[in-house]
Amino acid sequence: MVTIHQGKQGHEAKAGLSRRELLKRGTIGAALVISGKAVLCPANAWALETTALKPDTMATLIQLARDIYPHDTLADRFYAIAVKGQDTRAGKDAAHKALIEDGIADLDRRAAPGGYRGLGWEDQRVAHLRDIEKTPFFQAVRGDLVVSLYNQKEIWPIFGYEGESYSKGGYIERGFNDIEWL
Amino acid sequence: MAAPYDLKDDSVVVIIGSGAGGGTLGNELAQKGIDVVVLEAGKRIEYDEFINDEWDSFAQLAWLDHRTTGGGWRVSKDFPNLPAWIVKAVGGTTTHWAGASLRFQEHEFKTLTHYGKVEGANLLDWPITLAELEPYYARAEDKMGVTRTNGIEGLPGNNNFKILKAGADKLGYKECHTGNMAINSADRDDRMSCQQTGFCFQGCKWGAKWSTLYTEIPKGEATGKLEVRPQSHVIRIEHDTSGKVTGVVYADKDGKIHEQKARIVAVAGNSIESPRLLLNSASSMFPDGLANSSGQVGKNYMRHTTGSVYAVFEKPVHMYRGTTMAGIIRDEARHDPSRGFVGGYELETLSLGLPFMAAFLDPGGWGRSFTSALDNYANMAGMWIVGEDMPQEQNAVKLHAELKDQYGMPVPDVWFTDHANDDAMRNHAYKQGEALYAAVGAIRSFPTPPYPSTHNLGTNRMSEKAKDGVVNKWGQTHDIKNLFVSDGSQFTTGGAENPTLTIVSLAIRQAEYIAKEMSSGSI
Numbered sequence: 001m002v003t004i005h006q007g008k009q010g011h012e013a014k015a016g017l018s019r020r021e022l023l024k025r026g027t028i029g030a031a032l033v034i035s036g037k038a039v040l041c042p043a044n045a046w047a048l049e050t051t052a053l054k055p056d057t058m059a060t061l062i063q064l065a066r067d068i069y070p071h072d073t074l075a076d077r078f079y080a081i082a083v084k085g086q087d088t089r090a091g092k093d094a095a096h097k098a099l100i101e102d103g104i105a106d107l108d109r110r111a112a113p114g115g116y117r118g119l120g121w122e123d124q125r126v127a128h129l130r131d132i133e134k135t136p137f138f139q140a141v142r143g144d145l146v147v148s149l150y151n152q153k154e155i156w157p158i159f160g161y162e163g164e165s166y167s168k169g170g171y172i173e174r175g176f177n178d179i180e181w182l
Numbered sequence: 183m184a185a186p187y188d189l190k191d192d193s194v195v196v197i198i199g200s201g202a203g204g205g206t207l208g209n210e211l212a213q214k215g216i217d218v219v220v221l222e223a224g225k226r227i228e229y230d231e232f233i234n235d236e237w238d239s240f241a242q243l244a245w246l247d248h249r250t251t252g253g254g255w256r257v258s259k260d261f262p263n264l265p266a267w268i269v270k271a272v273g274g275t276t277t278h279w280a281g282a283s284l285r286f287q288e289h290e291f292k293t294l295t296h297y298g299k300v301e302g303a304n305l306l307d308w309p310i311t312l313a314e315l316e317p318y319y320a321r322a323e324d325k326m327g328v329t330r331t332n333g334i335e336g337l338p339g340n341n342n343f344k345i346l347k348a349g350a351d352k353l354g355y356k357e358c359h360t361g362n363m364a365i366n367s368a369d370r371d372d373r374m375s376c377q378q379t380g381f382c383f384q385g386c387k388w389g390a391k392w393s394t395l396y397t398e399i400p401k402g403e404a405t406g407k408l409e410v411r412p413q414s415h416v417i418r419i420e421h422d423t424s425g426k427v428t429g430v431v432y433a434d435k436d437g438k439i440h441e442q443k444a445r446i447v448a449v450a451g452n453s454i455e456s457p458r459l460l461l462n463s464a465s466s467m468f469p470d471g472l473a474n475s476s477g478q479v480g481k482n483y484m485r486h487t488t489g490s491v492y493a494v495f496e497k498p499v500h501m502y503r504g505t506t507m508a509g510i511i512r513d514e515a516r517h518d519p520s521r522g523f524v525g526g527y528e529l530e531t532l533s534l535g536l537p538f539m540a541a542f543l544d545p546g547g548w549g550r551s552f553t554s555a556l557d558n559y560a561n562m563a564g565m566w567i568v569g570e571d572m573p574q575e576q577n578a579v580k581l582h583a584e585l586k587d588q589y590g591m592p593v594p595d596v597w598f599t600d601h602a603n604d605d606a607m608r609n610h611a612y613k614q615g616e617a618l619y620a621a622v623g624a625i626r627s628f629p630t631p632p633y634p635s636t637h638n639l640g641t642n643r644m645s646e647k648a649k650d651g652v653v654n655k656w657g658q659t660h661d662i663k664n665l666f667v668s669d670g671s672q673f674t675t676g677g678a679e680n681p682t683l684t685i686v687s688l689a690i691r692q693a694e695y696i697a698k699e700m701s702s703g704s705i
Contacts, residue, residue, distance in 0.1 A: 179341040
């Protein structure tokens with residue numbers, strides 16, 4: 001779960017929760033912080049700046065991305081990188097921006113009063129996603145994510161995928177037939 | 183050394199496409215001293231430029247011109263603009279193919295005879311027999327360096343094969359080995375041996391896998407009788423008032439339109455583009471398209487009954503290491519209707535890298551059920567099902583009624599729905615595949631739906647009688663003597679086997695026929 005703290009420039013938490021309510025929920029994992037136009041992850045020293053989408057929307061997108069393709073071995077930054085393209089596209093395409101902003105707003109309404117990120121269990125959030133999985137919004141996010149997440153070379157070793165092998169001479173001397181447990 | 187031919191030179195044989203059919207035909211004709219111009223829609227990308235990266239390679243090689251698809255198959259829903267995963271580049275889909283090189287079985291040339299009438303299927307016997315094709319299979323196997331033929335050793339088995347073999351033994355399958363692969367197991371034909379790199383589908387960076395790109399084409403060019411013109415996208419075939427074809431109109435890389443005159447035209451653009459081109463060449467004399475008096479151009483589109491089974495084990499497999507498809511079980515390829523379907527299927531090793539596994543394991547899938555499969559990627563083994571599908575007249579490559587390509591020509595609209603026989607076969611194969619992996623300790627298995635088609639067949643089919651098909655036993659169109667079809671669209675039925683070896687064999691045979699007819703002056 002990700003908790004959004006209200007930034008100093010006065011961005012409202014999407015769900016309209018008070019800071020006190022947010023704190024009451026506690027956090028699991030690293031907390032994301034909205035600051036200005038960025039989503040920050042102080043614990044892991046990364047920030048994602050938004051240009052078109054609201055930073056709050058981006059923070060929800062990061063949670064949404066994890067709920068669509070949950071891998072407990074992957075840190076939030078990989079999901080943040082994966083959805084960054086939505087912000088870029090929203091900057092060039094007003095219709096796409098509306099699709100994403102409206103889609104996130106709709107999710108928050110469905111998850112009222114606490115909003116989508118306010119739901120503590122993945123199952124609670126996924127129940128809402130099952131209701132919207134046929135929508136253009138969900139399809140746009142998932143369709144992009146299946147490439148933008150799994151095509152990050154940095155995550156391949158986490159899954160035991162070694163990627164390019166030609167420069168290493170293939171696997172002829174590196175274990176193409178090394179299975180021993182059979 | 184490559185001979186540049188004049189656009190007005192009407193003595194040349196023009197071949198459209200440079201893959202297994204077109205590239206082979208071009209070299210075979212050039213070796214006989216015949217002047218050949220090969221027009222290839224894609225770029226010339228040499229093998230050292232191939233990319234060991236699934237999406238980057240896809241962008242480099244795949245045919246991504248606009249296409250649409252419909253019908254009951256799941257691909258039309260999951261990949262509405264990607265009915266087929268084939269290549270636009272010199273060498274065509276021989277850059278991307280896995281190398282499996284199997285001969286058809288005797289009965290597969292005579293399916294109507296052996297299977298009888300199957301309701302809803304448009305079965306027909308080929309006008310040729312296995313015996314007629316055998317000498318050409320032998321020449322193709324030698325040309326391509328197929329393992330387990332011509333004294334060529336089999337490839338060593340990788341981890342994915344070892345799992346397949348152990349499971350095959352447990353299930354009592356008898357014919358399981360590392361395949362008949364057009365991939366060098368030792369240096370041969372000035373090409374090096376397989377380095378177990380994986381990425382066979384992304385183009386072999388060693389040149390160990392046979393592709394017309396670095397075998398047939400340079401050999402043909404070395405004769406001075408073959409010119410390959412890349413980035414030359416043919417949009418129409420022209421004919422004269424006698425009904426003979428006279429040349430082809432194509433767009434070059436800048437979109438400039440040219441006409442190349444020709445004595446003979448051979449169409450080898452794969453089973454989507456070839457019928458599309460014939461249909462798009464309609465004229466007042468041939469209002470339904472060229473060579474279409476039968477109405478069969480574009481019909482009977484086949485794509486093999488496919489599917490995959492992936493399974494997760496307790497311990498690592500690393501299935502992506504090594505030759506992708508060097509592993510086969512042939513026991514189910516027989517025709518045995520007691521299984522509840524006609525025809526048969528092969529089981530072949532297969533793997534995808536993580537990016538493509540995510541895209542193809544369960545297209546559209548998400549959530550823990552999906553991601554927990556990928557979490558075990560390193561412990562996964564995989565196999566591909568490839569079996570005979572039923573030709574059906576309504577499965578067809580049509581011209582889209584509204585959408586046009588960059589040259590103003592209607593885009594292809596690919597319609598496919600599985601026949602009940604296809605479904606029964608696939609379900610049988612899923613069951614066998616899952617049982618095989620369970621027998622060697624699989625924890626979970628995944629019956630994975632068909633990918634966009636790699637084996638596209640049948641849309642200009644071969645027939646004894648002109649009313650039943652588009653081409654005769656030589657691939658010559660029934661209607662137009664100097665117009666040939668030289669790719670898998672000639673296939674009357676699909677067999678259970680990967681089609682490339684048969685395409686190459688037919689092209690060698692067709693070259694002999696064309697040379698003979700040219701010297702006798704009949705064409």
